[in-house]
Amino acid sequence: MTVLARRGDDRTMTALARFAARAVDTLAIATFSAMFACVIAQVVFRYFLGSPLTWSDELARYLFVWCAFLGWIVAARRRTHLGVDIFVTRVPPRGAAALRLVGALAAIVFAGVLAFYGVRVASRNLDVDTTALFFTIGVVYAIVPVAAIAVALHAIADAGRALAALARRAPI
Numbered sequence: 211m212t213v214l215a216r217r218g219d220d221r222t223m224t225a226l227a228r229f230a231a232r233a234v235d236t237l238a239i240a241t242f243s244a245m246f247a248c249v250i251a252q253v254v255f256r257y258f259l260g261s262p263l264t265w266s267d268e269l270a271r272y273l274f275v276w277c278a279f280l281g282w283i284v285a286a287r288r289r290t291h292l293g294v295d296i297f298v299t300r301v302p303p304r305g306a307a308a309l310r311l312v313g314a315l316a317a318i319v320f321a322g323v324l325a326f327y328g329v330r331v332a333s334r335n336l337d338v339d340t341t342a343l344f345f346t347i348g349v350v351y352a353i354v355p356v357a358a359i360a361v362a363l364h365a366i367a368d369a370g371r372a373l374a375a376l377a378r379r380a381p382i
Contacts, residue, residue: 231287234360238280245273265342272340272350279357286317286364304376311372314365321362328354 248270256262285291293313298306332355336348 230360234280234283234287238277238284241273241277241280245270245277248273268340268342272343275350276353279353283357283360283364286361289368307372307375311369311376314369314372317365318362318369321358321365325355325358325362328358 248266252263252266252270255266298309301309328351332348332351334348335351336346338347340347340350
């Protein structure tokens with residue numbers, strides 16, 4: 211493979227990553243907005259119109275689940291999860307890179323376990339209907355393995371950056 215061909219592949223992957231990031235961001239905003247609208251509609255119908263909606267609480271709950279997992283993907287991509295950096299800030303750059311590598315590997319393992327069990331739980335609930343909505347509980351649980359795989363991909367990229375920093379003896 212030529213250098214030029216690899217550059218084209220890199221640009222394609224970068225464009226694909228940007229598209230995926232925008233799609234996740236858009237979906238996170240949409241799920242949060244829909245959840246907010248469901249809650250507001252429930253309040254209006256229940257307290258002002260005296261006729262509560264039968265489906266809005268359940269939909270808001272499921273949208274919250276999706277919003278939380280989409281937020282996990284966004285935070286993993288931006289590397290903005292809460293963390294205790296007391297050790298990372300007190301060690302030399304190679305030590306910090308090694309600690310970041312350990313953190314990335316732990317995230318990969320966690321995401322792998324969550325993806326494995328998420329697939330099992332989602333598939334076991336594909337035939338379980340929600341109480342008041344038109345889809346199954348499996349749809350609600352489907353976000354678990356999807357988010358876990360996305361986070362694992364971000365963690366793999368973080369591990370690659372940490373390994374590169376270790377190899378060149380430079381900070382991440």
